[in-house]
Amino acid sequence: MSPEHAVSLTLTSIDQGSALRLPHIGVTVTLPDRRIIEAPLEMTPLVLGSSPECDLVVPDPRVSRRHCELRLTERGVLLRDLGSKNGTLIRGVPVLEAWLPPTVPVTLGASEVMVQPLGVGSVLPLSTSVSFGEALGQSLSMRVLFAKLERAAPTDETLLLLGESGTGKEILTKAIHEQSRRRGGPFVVVDCGAIAPSLIEGELFGHGRGAFTGAATAKPGLLERAHGGTLFIDEIGELPLDVQPKLLRAIETRQTRRLGTNEWQSFDARIVAATHRNLRTRALEGSFRQDLYYRLAVIELHVPSLRERKDDIPQLVERFLATRAPPCTLADLPPHAMPLLQAYDWPGNVRELRNAVARLILFPELLPELLGPGLSLTNTHPFEASAPSPKGDTAAPTALGTTDPEAERLGRLLDLSLPEAREVVLEELERNYVAAKLRQYEGNISRAAEAMGVSRQLVHRLLDRHGMRAR
Numbered sequence: 185m186s187p188e189h190a191v192s193l194t195l196t197s198i199d200q201g202s203a204l205r206l207p208h209i210g211v212t213v214t215l216p217d218r219r220i221i222e223a224p225l226e227m228t229p230l231v232l233g234s235s236p237e238c239d240l241v242v243p244d245p246r247v248s249r250r251h252c253e254l255r256l257t258e259r260g261v262l263l264r265d266l267g268s269k270n271g272t273l274i275r276g277v278p279v280l281e282a283w284l285p286p287t288v289p290v291t292l293g294a295s296e297v298m299v300q301p302l303g304v305g306s307v308l309p310l311s312t313s314v315s316f317g318e319a320l321g322q323s324l325s326m327r328v329l330f331a332k333l334e335r336a337a338p339t340d341e342t343l344l345l346l347g348e349s350g351t352g353k354e355i356l357t358k359a360i361h362e363q364s365r366r367r368g369g370p371f372v373v374v375d376c377g378a379i380a381p382s383l384i385e386g387e388l389f390g391h392g393r394g395a396f397t398g399a400a401t402a403k404p405g406l407l408e409r410a411h412g413g414t415l416f417i418d419e420i421g422e423l424p425l426d427v428q429p430k431l432l433r434a435i436e437t438r439q440t441r442r443l444g445t446n447e448w449q450s451f452d453a454r455i456v457a458a459t460h461r462n463l464r465t466r467a468l469e470g471s472f473r474q475d476l477y478y479r480l481a482v483i484e485l486h487v488p489s490l491r492e493r494k495d496d497i498p499q500l501v502e503r504f505l506a507t508r509a510p511p512c513t514l515a516d517l518p519p520h521a522m523p524l525l526q527a528y529d530w531p532g533n534v535r536e537l538r539n540a541v542a543r544l545i546l547f548p549e550l551l552p553e554l555l556g557p558g559l560s561l562t563n564t565h566p567f568e569a570s571a572p573s574p575k576g577d578t579a580a581p582t583a584l585g586t587t588d589p590e591a592e593r594l595g596r597l598l599d600l601s602l603p604e605a606r607e608v609v610l611e612e613l614e615r616n617y618v619a620a621k622l623r624q625y626e627g628n629i630s631r632a633a634e635a636m637g638v639s640r641q642l643v644h645r646l647l648d649r650h651g652m653r654a655r
């Protein structure tokens with residue numbers, strides 16, 4: 185690669201780390217019928233595939249729904265296959281991951297993809313801080329995000345945060361609230377993915393007394409409850425279509441009305457919405473109202489997944505160790521843990537990393553399983569095969585000299601505070617429960633969700649959260 189190309193296809197930190205040079209890069213796809221489609225490659229990864237949710241939709245029957253991803257990094261453009269059926273090929277050779285030289289064609293199905301430098305590009309401000317509120321991040325992508333949030337937080341603008349489950353959208357929103365003039369007011373959270381669709385309207389707007397059978401008392405809605413503060417609407421993409429115009433009207437008029445009443449009340453709350461979906465595409469397709477999308481996306485920000493910023497892992501691990509009771513340090517991890525933690529892709533993002541660190545301190549013998557074939561290539565959960573029921577040879581002897589896995593398990597939990605122990609047990613229960621239900625329904629998410637009494641979206645999020653996949 186010539187030095188000229190090396191410079192023009194990389195992210196470069198400039199001005200003593202206070203800014204980032206973002207090169208102008210074009211991605212061109214030549215379709216089987218020789219038609220050409222194009223998109224720019226910017227800070228956020230570009231997902232190519234035949235699904236309309238992809239950033240670059242490739243209408244080729246031999247291309248998988250989510251086929252591959254291109255990502256701009258400090259080292260160059262990284263190409264990753266996303267588990268495609270027919271593979272991603274460079275000069276006829278299938279690749280899972282490769283640094284992509286400019287103008288070298290990549291084959292997906294019967295289409296050809298090419299990445300080309302188009303010019304000098306732009307300069308983005310970089311935060312000089314490696315945290316924003318509770319959220320940590322020293323990677324370039326997080327520092328670009330922090331710089332934007334530092335500017336946006338003190339304003340009253342509506343924000344839309346896009347990012348996978350567990351990337352920190354909620355703690356970032358909490359920090360936005362803390363850094364705004366509303367910090368003394370309430371911080372209210374509503375998760376549209378966790379509430380049955382028929383109940384969301386009542387949660388947002390509340391209801392009057394006697395509004396429906398069983399409504400013995402009046403209940404304020406979350407919009408009202410957020411008055412003077414910030415309302416964080418998580419998984420806004422799951423908001424039913426019939427509730428969307430009502431939310432839009434409330435945001436525009438700053439007025440809300442409880443169900444079953446005729447009284448309008450003013451409310452003054454800043455709205456921050458989040459979703460793991462490509463909301464722009466959904467709005468263009470008609471599965472999300474465009475007017476609401478444009479109203480929410482006054483400032484639209486992408487929260488990077490953890491696999492896009494693996495250089496943040498040591499800092500995060502250190503924080504998770506330090507906040508344990510009693511506090512731990514990197515020296516308390518089993519040897520060679522860090523390179524393994526950095527090699528894994530973390531589909532459940534920072535939440536999954538935090539839980540993995542907690543388990544690793546409790547059950548260090550699980551580390552060798554990180555070396556298993558699941559690591560990175562198939563991207564299964566690093567601790568999947570090993571629910572923390574201790575193995576016979578490591579279990580603690582009981583008073584009778586035998587080994588009792590339950591006693592040893594409890595013994596290890598006793599090293600934790602009660603809230604931590606409760607969280608470890610509940611996380612494990614949730615993971616085993618979801619896995620068992622999916623097994624029972626042979627991987628059919630709709631039927632498992634129905635049997636569990638939750639939405640399909642929640643099952644998808646639980647799978648993401650625990651780094652699992654339905655077979």
Ligand SMILES: Nc1ncnc2c1ncn2[C@@H]1O[C@H](COP(=O)(O)OP(=O)(O)OP(=O)(O)O)[C@@H](O)[C@H]1O
Nearest residue numbers: 318319320321348349350351352353354355534535
């Ligand atoms: N950058 C970060 N620094 C420190 N901790 C983080 C960071 N990002 C996430 N976490 C931790 O990971 C967990 C999940 O974060 P959070 O709930 O904010 O994610 P989310 O994107 O809102 O997820 P979901 O969409 O599933 O609700 C929290 O315990 C949070 O403290």
